[in-house]
Amino acid sequence: MGFIAARRVAKEVESEFQAFQTVASQVVDVIATAGVVLDQFNNVVRASPGAVQFGLVQNRRLIHAALVKLVDRARISSGAVKEDVVLETGLRRDQVWVDARAARFGENYVMLIVEDRTESKKLEDTRRDFVANVSHELKTPIGAIGLLAEAIVGAADDPQMVQKFAGSMQKESQRLANLVQELIQLSKVQGAKLGENTVSIDLAAAITDAVERNHLLAEQRNIKVVSAAEPGVKIRGDYEMLTTAIRNLIENAIVYSNPGSQVGVGLREVEGIAEIAITDSGIGIPESEQERIFERFYRVDPSRSRETGGTGLGLSIVKHTALNHGGEVRLFSKVGIGSTFTFRVPIENQES
Structure with a gap:
């Protein structure tokens, strides 16, 4: 290939790369979450403000190994790849849960989208713990009332024991009533506007x-x-x-x-x-x-x-x-x- 032809090819490649960068910039800039475009060497070509704030990029490189592996999988995949990833960010190495998706963009580029799911994960954990706690707390007095009822039936011919078991049953029923009442109150104050x-x-x-x-x-x-x-x-x-x-x-x-x-x-x-x-x-x-x-x-x-x-x-x-x-x-x-x-x-x- 002659010098002039080589110059022409180089200009075409440069023009194509500049056109791609323009498209990549436009796409990444409108992404509300964290978005990154990487070249064939995994250098960051473009990163959205969210990606920078989220701490995904440093010196034009992805700093989380799990995300790099996801990008590498996307390069050999025919479609987009997705994975839930736990990252550590900041000086305190706080854990964040993200939904990461990567797909090829053009011949040599990969676009990575990362959405922070930490709050929804915490809410789901809180909901699950709350349901488990409520189930446990309700089971205790309900179980006690059932056992006491059986004891009363079995002690029908002993008025003193019936009175004792009835008193315990009243105490457990009051505990159950208090729990239900406070659950209602908590539900009201949590959802109150x-x-x-x-x-x-x-x-x-x-x-x-x-x-x-x-x-x-x-x-x-x-x-x-x-x-x-x-x-x-x-x-x-x-x-x-x-x-x-x-x-x-x-x-x-x-x-x-x-x-x-x-x-x-x-x-x-x-x-x-x-x-x-x-x-x-x-x-x-x-x-x-x-x-x-x-x-x-x-x-x-x-x-x-x-x-x-x-x-x-x-x-x-x-x-x-x-x-x-x-x-x-x-x-x-x-x-x-x-x-x-x-x-x-x-x-x-x-x-x-």
């Missing part, structure tokens, strides 16, 4: 209501509940949802306190934030447990929960209620000293 369906709530009144709802429990456990609420602090929200959350915090403080001790409930306004603090001098929560106590069905002291009929859902309801009202829940606790839960929500805008 307050929007315009809110009212102005006087927090002092809500606290008084929540304390009153725990009056019988406090008497039974010989716990004194002392309330000191700063008047005039108002928020916008759902009154029943909010009162239930405060009641749950007070109930927890009573249950995990020693008989004869005191639970304090306070309210104050700090820089536009209403803070409701519930303090006890009970058993306290180990530091290793504090991050998990707002999880569904998690119990710091399972034996005490069984004794009191606790479901492990109360604090999860509190957390979601705070989030629904644009707030948060803070915890300070020391083992053997006690705990303080602070429910924090923005106060009502008085200008409107």
Whole structure:
């Protein structure tokens, strides 16, 4: 081949490559997820902003071996190849779950599309765990009620044993009723959208209501509940949802306190934030447990929960209620000293 012919071929190849780059750029730029185009040497020709942000590319190379293997499989495949891949990203090597698809693009190029499925994976895991937990929690009292019913039938000629088994059955049925009620409440607060369906709530009144709802429990456990609420602090929200959350915090403080001790409930306004603090001098929560106590069905002291009929859902309801009202829940606790839960929500805008 002569020099002129060689120059002409080179120009044609360069022109073809530039045309391809233009097409590749246009395709990748409109991809909402992470998209990468690689040449025959696995050099990155084009990467979408999502691919860069996701940390797929460094120095024009794919940095995840699993994705490189997928690209190599696509080169010898007649169609697109797909695989669910677990990647490690960032300095902390956090795991992310992705849906990766690769297909040949032209003669020597491969297009790789990566969609982040981490959130959907976590939601699915949460849903599966939730169903498993609910099944387990329901099975326990239902099974106990069945056994107690059989025991009552077998002890029909012994009134004292019938009375004993009937009392146990009543306790288990109450535990079942509490669980169902709190599952309904949790379902409501998780799916709640307050929007315009809110009212102005006087927090002092809500606290008084929540304390009153725990009056019988406090008497039974010989716990004194002392309330000191700063008047005039108002928020916008759902009154029943909010009162239930405060009641749950007070109930927890009573249950995990020693008989004869005191639970304090306070309210104050700090820089536009209403803070409701519930303090006890009970058993306290180990530091290793504090991050998990707002999880569904998690119990710091399972034996005490069984004794009191606790479901492990109360604090999860509190957390979601705070989030629904644009707030948060803070915890300070020391083992053997006690705990303080602070429910924090923005106060009502008085200008409107």
